[in-house]
Amino acid sequence: MSVVTTNQPLGTPTWIDLGIPDLDRAMTFYGAVFGWEFDIGPEEYGRYTMCLLRGKKVAALMANPDPGATEFWWNVYLATEDVDVTVARSRDAGAVVLGEPMDVMGEGRMAILRDPSGAQFGLWQGRAHVGCELVNEPGTLLRNDLVTATPGPARDFYTTVFDFTLDGNEDLPGLDFTFLRRPDGHEIGGIVGDPAAPESAWGTLFQVEDADAAVAAARAAGGTADNPTTMPYGRTADVTDPFGARFTVGAPAAS
Incomplete structure (x- = not known):
């Protein structure tokens, strides 16, 4: 068991989330497989739902904002102390920035990129939310x-x-x-x-x-x-x- 209370070092997978078309069905499925409980976020934030194990955050589910989406996947976010600096380094190394750096309320700062092989990943600079707590x-x-x-x-x-x-x-x-x-x-x-x-x-x-x-x-x-x-x-x-x-x-x- 590993309890995480501070931001992870650079490049460490620190958070995962999944956007799907039916949040209720997803909670039923993942609750059955992993024993998770869920803290459903407010409607104005897309019902971004924290998946909890023994009260600690381990992942998130959300309603996919694209009604025409047909493919869904778990997003992985790599830790960084400075999203803007890591985005600049990523661009220089050949990445495409799909989502420019943005603040997520007081929770942290994020960006979405695609590496030169074509794989998508996120960056997370934790503030109030450090990522997976367990x-x-x-x-x-x-x-x-x-x-x-x-x-x-x-x-x-x-x-x-x-x-x-x-x-x-x-x-x-x-x-x-x-x-x-x-x-x-x-x-x-x-x-x-x-x-x-x-x-x-x-x-x-x-x-x-x-x-x-x-x-x-x-x-x-x-x-x-x-x-x-x-x-x-x-x-x-x-x-x-x-x-x-x-x-x-x-x-x-x-x-």
């Missing part, structure tokens, strides 16, 4: 990995903007996987090179106690899921919610 335990964010058919430009971009270092992965010799590490050595995620990837995207992995039970709960709540598989790090499965948003559940291997 991570690395069942029902919370465990990690984020970028899957792309063009890993080279992605690796160059994230090392340039966030000062990450790259390490190979000897545990998965058949996979083009690179760990991303902060200057202090902490692993924040990875980049997966997959020539068959239809698009570049950051994925979200939630920790669960039992991957098989989580898959069963997702299917019973109206989602779909692959059968869990066992990897060196634990047992995982890809899940798709009722709106088509994909994520992964994982039960870490016993240490």
Whole structure:
């Protein structure tokens, strides 16, 4: 278990949210899978809804503002002490700014970008809201990995903007996987090179106690899921919610 009370270091995945067409249905689904409770925001702020575990913020759901939207995904926000500076560095490194820096009431400052491989991500400069308050335990964010058919430009971009270092992965010799590490050595995620990837995207992995039970709960709540598989790090499965948003559940291997 990790309780977070202050802003995370530069480049650390710090917040996740999902815009979907039916907030009530989403709360039913994610409540069933992860045991979340929900604090629904006011109508004037799009009913931005905090997902809570034991009273702590772990993610957010919101009604998608685009009534014509047909694709939905979990957004990942990387931490920064200064959104404007990181946006400038990102532009210089080849990113496209989709949403210019803006203040979110007194909660923080954010921006939305697309990296040179085509993957979208957000930046978050926390103020009153530091991001996920609970991570690395069942029902919370465990990690984020970028899957792309063009890993080279992605690796160059994230090392340039966030000062990450790259390490190979000897545990998965058949996979083009690179760990991303902060200057202090902490692993924040990875980049997966997959020539068959239809698009570049950051994925979200939630920790669960039992991957098989989580898959069963997702299917019973109206989602779909692959059968869990066992990897060196634990047992995982890809899940798709009722709106088509994909994520992964994982039960870490016993240490």
